[in-house]
Structure formats: structure tokens, C-alpha cells
Amino acid sequence: MKKDPSLDLLNAAAELGYEARGATGDHAALKLWLRMLSCTNQIEAEIRRxxxxxxxxxxxxxxxxxxxxxxPDGLRMKELSSHLMVTGANVTGVTDELERDGLVARSSSPSDRRSWIVRLTPKGRQQFEAMALEHEQWILELFSCLNASAVAQVHQQLGSLRVHVLDKQSGTLY
Incomplete structure (x- = not known):
């Protein structure tokens, strides 16, 4: 009988990262959480690389x-900070770098002289489009071990999980 190579991959996955911290008797939900965290961290590290x-x-x-x-009309720095979920100081630092590189332009807001609006320059738009195209291909490559049905099912199930967690967050005080 021929050995299934996917079993070797699954066994190897169980030995990696956060999953190795789980015990045999742990609840399935805990094992799933650790596997999701491991996958997220591995994929993010590869995308960063x-x-x-x-x-x-x-x-x-x-x-x-x-x-x-x-x-396309740009964002106020405060809005950008909110979208990125980082501090204003972080946004200012990245804005300074990207402006020096000619990828973004800053202009004062016509309605509020104290705030700045940041927009992509044509060079920034072109560079982002090239990166986004490759980024999409990387994601497709990294998820290629899952068929379309599995991707749709996991997406749907994780959507249900997000709704459930949001419900728990809004209904529980700790």
C-alpha cells in the first residue's frame, strides 16, 4: 500500500509553532485556534519576506x-491611522518615508487647515498595482493546496466565527 504524502505534511504541521504547544487531550477548538494562529503567522512571515x-x-x-x-481622493492622516489601526505617529513616519520616495503626496485639507490629506502619486499608484498583482499571486500559490470548495467553506465558517466573536465582545464585560 502506497503511503499518502499529505499525511506526512499533516504530521509535520502538528510539530510546528504554536501547535506543538497543544496536548493530545486538548479540546478541538483549542487545537483549531493554534493551527489558525500558526497558519496566519507563517503566511504573514512569507508575505513579509x-x-x-x-x-x-x-x-x-x-x-x-x-x-x-x-x-482615490485620499484620506486624512487620522482616517488613515484608524484604517491601519496604528498610532498617528506611526502613520506620520511612514508618510514621511513614502513622500520622500515620491509614492504619496500630502496636502492641507480645504475644510480643516490643521489636518493633512494623503494621496497616492501616479508613481505610487503604479508601484502599488505591481505589488498588489504579485501579492495576489502569492496568496493564490500559498492557498493552492486547498480546492475552491474548501476555500469557500473555510471562508464561510470563519465568517460565522467572526460574527459569533463580535457578538460575544459586545455582550460581555470583563
Whole structure:
């Protein structure tokens, strides 16, 4: 009988990262949580590596450009900070770098002189589009071991989990 190579991969996965911390008798939900965390961390690390090697950029810079790409009229710095879930100081630092590189432009808000609006420059838009195209291919490659049905099912189930967790967050005080 021929050995299934996917079993070797599953056994190897059980020995990696957070999953190795789980005990045999742990609840299935705990094992799932550890596996999800492991997968997320591995994929993020690989995306960070590829962005650095291919584009000499970081994931925070990529995320920043992605937010601006979705908003052709630009965003106020405060809105950008909120979308990225980082402090204003972090956004200011990244904005300074990207402005020096010619990828974003800052202008004062016509309605509030104290706030700045940041927009992608044509160079920034072009560079982000190239990165986003490759990023999409990387994600497809990394998830290629799952068929379309599995991807749809996991997506749906994780959506249900998010709704449940949001419900628990809003209904529970700790």
C-alpha cells in the first residue's frame, strides 16, 4: 500500500509553532485556534519576506498604500491611522518615508487647515498595482493546496466565527 504524502505534511504541521504547544487531550477548538494562529503567522512571515525581497518594502508600507489605493481622493492622516489601526505617529513616519520616495503626496485639507490629506502619486499608484498583482499571486500559490470548495467553506465558517466573536465582545464585560 502506497503511503499518502499529505499525511506526512499533516504530521509535520502538528510539530510546528504554536501547535506543538497543544496536548493530545486538548479540546478541538483549542487545537483549531493554534493551527489558525500558526497558519496566519507563517503566511504573514512569507508575505513579509517576499515583499522585502521582491520590492524592498515592508508589509506596513504595503498596507498603507493599499488603503490609499482604495481612496482615490485620499484620506486624512487620522482616517488613515484608524484604517491601519496604528498610532498617528506611526502613520506620520511612514508618510514621511513614502513622500520622500515620491509614492504619496500630502496636502492641507480645504475644510480643516490643521489636518493633512494623503494621496497616492501616479508613481505610487503604479508601484502599488505591481505589488498588489504579485501579492495576489502569492496568496493564490500559498492557498493552492486547498480546492475552491474548501476555500469557500473555510471562508464561510470563519465568517460565522467572526460574527459569533463580535457578538460575544459586545455582550460581555470583563
Amino acid at each position: 517576499r515583499l522585502r525581497v521582491r520590492f524592498d518594502t515592508s508589509l506596513p508600507r504595503f498596507d498603507y498604500l493599499a488603503q490609499l489605493y482604495r481612496e
